[in-house]
Amino acid sequence: MTGIRAQQKEKTRRQLIDAALGQLSSERSFSSLSLREVAKEAGLAPTSFYRHFTDMDELGLTLVDEAGLTLRQLMRQARQRIEKGGSVIRISVVTFMEFIENNGNIFRLLLRERSGTSAAFRAAVNREISYFTLELCDYLQQANQMDAEVAYMQANAAVTIVFSAGSDALDGDKKDREQLALRTIQQLRFIARGAAEFNHRLNIVKNV
Amino acid sequence: MTGIRAQQKEKTRRQLIDAALGQLSSERSFSSLSLREVAKEAGLAPTSFYRHFTDMDELGLTLVDEAGLTLRQLMRQARQRIEKGGSVIRISVVTFMEFIENNGNIFRLLLRERSGTSAAFRAAVNREISYFTLELCDYLQQANQMDAEVAYMQANAAVTIVFSAGSDALDGDKKDREQLALRTIQQLRFIARGAAEFNHRLNIVKNV
DNA sequence: TTTTTCAGTGTACACATGTACGCCATTTTA
DNA sequence: TAAAATGGCGTACATGTGTACACTGAAAAA
Numbered sequence: 001m002t003g004i005r006a007q008q009k010e011k012t013r014r015q016l017i018d019a020a021l022g023q024l025s026s027e028r029s030f031s032s033l034s035l036r037e038v039a040k041e042a043g044l045a046p047t048s049f050y051r052h053f054t055d056m057d058e059l060g061l062t063l064v065d066e067a068g069l070t071l072r073q074l075m076r077q078a079r080q081r082i083e084k085g086g087s088v089i090r091i092s093v094v095t096f097m098e099f100i101e102n103n104g105n106i107f108r109l110l111l112r113e114r115s116g117t118s119a120a121f122r123a124a125v126n127r128e129i130s131y132f133t134l135e136l137c138d139y140l141q142q143a144n145q146m147d148a149e150v151a152y153m154q155a156n157a158a159v160t161i162v163f164s165a166g167s168d169a170l171d172g173d174k175k176d177r178e179q180l181a182l183r184t185i186q187q188l189r190f191i192a193r194g195a196a197e198f199n200h201r202l203n204i205v206k207n208v
Numbered sequence: 209m210t211g212i213r214a215q216q217k218e219k220t221r222r223q224l225i226d227a228a229l230g231q232l233s234s235e236r237s238f239s240s241l242s243l244r245e246v247a248k249e250a251g252l253a254p255t256s257f258y259r260h261f262t263d264m265d266e267l268g269l270t271l272v273d274e275a276g277l278t279l280r281q282l283m284r285q286a287r288q289r290i291e292k293g294g295s296v297i298r299i300s301v302v303t304f305m306e307f308i309e310n311n312g313n314i315f316r317l318l319l320r321e322r323s324g325t326s327a328a329f330r331a332a333v334n335r336e337i338s339y340f341t342l343e344l345c346d347y348l349q350q351a352n353q354m355d356a357e358v359a360y361m362q363a364n365a366a367v368t369i370v371f372s373a374g375s376d377a378l379d380g381d382k383k384d385r386e387q388l389a390l391r392t393i394q395q396l397r398f399i400a401r402g403a404a405e406f407n408h409r410l411n412i413v414k415n416v
Numbered sequence: 417t418t419t420t421t422c423a424g425t426g427t428a429c430a431c432a433t434g435t436a437c438g439c440c441a442t443t444t445t446a
Numbered sequence: 447t448a449a450a451a452t453g454g455c456g457t458a459c460a461t462g463t464g465t466a467c468a469c470t471g472a473a474a475a476a
Binding site: 026027028029031032108111112114115116117118119122153154156157160161164167171183186187189190191192193194195197198 | 234235236237239240316319320322323324325326327330361362364365368369371372375379391394395397398399400401402403405406
Binding site: 003004005008034035036037046047050056 | 462463464465466467472473474
């Protein structure tokens with residue numbers, strides 16, 4: 001017994017989430033969405049909204065979680081591609097750019113709420129990004145036998161660069177995005193090279 | 209003759225600008241400010257606002273210009289310090305962190321509107337940041353005899369990293385900020401090292 | 417079967433917003 | 447000095463907002 005009632009409730013909850021996501025665009029931020037708008041878009045009376053969320057904020061935090069999920073799915077996709085061989089950096093950047101093309105509004109949500117007016121939102125977004133960073137950090141340590149701290153600094157810098165490029169990509173066309181990808185790849189190589197060198201010197205010191 | 213009238217007008221215009229700036233905080237973004245609030249804070253009747261700006265948007269763009277001005281003043285300060293000797297990277301980062309401490313709300317404005325819902329705002333902020341980047345790019349070319357494109361990529365990456373660190377610094381305390389500064393300095397060194405090496409290889413190719 | 421629970425509705429209210437309009441007082445121009 | 451321009455004010459209005467409240471019908475529990 002699933003509970004026909006709980007099932008229906010879950011369904012309209014999703015409608016609310018999807019309604020909110022659907023209203024996001026380059027000229028519409030989550031904070032500019034009203035409870036009434038979202039409820040209307042979901043085909044609900046305004047007051048029914050409260051049966052699912054106490055607040056627009058609560059809905060928003062749910063969206064951020066949703067975005068984090070999409071982000072992790074992105075990473076899985078990238079890893080699969082990497083296992084098939086090729087430049088790790090290139091594949092990662094290209095995958096990320098594809099992600100942005102297909103999930104522009106979700107990415108915008110993350111970008112905006114990261115510097116938004118709600119501390120809870122900022123924390124939630126930063127948490128998602130830190131997962132992202134830590135996974136990359138692990139990878140660097142394992143694949144390149146890197147010092148933990150050096151790996152973290154590289155991972156953090158790389159994620160920052162990639163997210164910033166993603167932000168730029170949102171406003172550009174296909175052509176811009178390709179050029180942006182090339183630049184980003186080069187910048188990530190700078191970082192990787194600098195970190196590797198530092199790591200090398202660190203190893204020498206350790207062995208003495 | 210200054211025109212006692214124009215003089216007074218300029219004064220209340222400033223009051224509006226300052227009122228808007230004054231209302232910005234970590235939990236209050238420009239887009240959440242209402243025309244009435246700003247007018248009230250400036251000691252004006254709501255409708256008088258229109259004597260100075262057609263729109264809140266127009267006020268906002270003025271604020272972005274203001275922020276750009278502050279940013280350039282920051283660079284001047286950094287250059288002065290650098291001329292007195294010391295690590296360029298360290299001095300730049302420390303200066304930037306000081307800037308954030310003293311101008312948190314202006315910096316927040318830039319961060320937020322860069323990913324905001326108004327294309328005009330985004331363009332304005334990106335313009336200011338590109339000035340910032342280009343100046344650094346010039347410096348790198350001149351001081352390190354760097355290839356133009358490599359210098360640009362380094363400058364762009366460095367500015368991205370520093371801005372992102374600035375964003376993180378906004379939410380932390382003094383202690384966090386110091387640690388953040390150290391990390392940022394190291395990351396900038398990674399980038400500088402990687403770029404320098406690439407530039408070196410480029411020179412070899414050119415000389416053949 | 418009877419009772420309880422609860423997702424969803426419609427009405428209603430107080431409140432904040434942008435801005436049109438007409439007025440005033442003072443500076444500026446003629 | 448007379449006329450025009452203009453910064454600032456108060457009133458007024460339509461619109462959108464969050465949410466309190468009482469209600470309904472169907473599912474779940476007793």
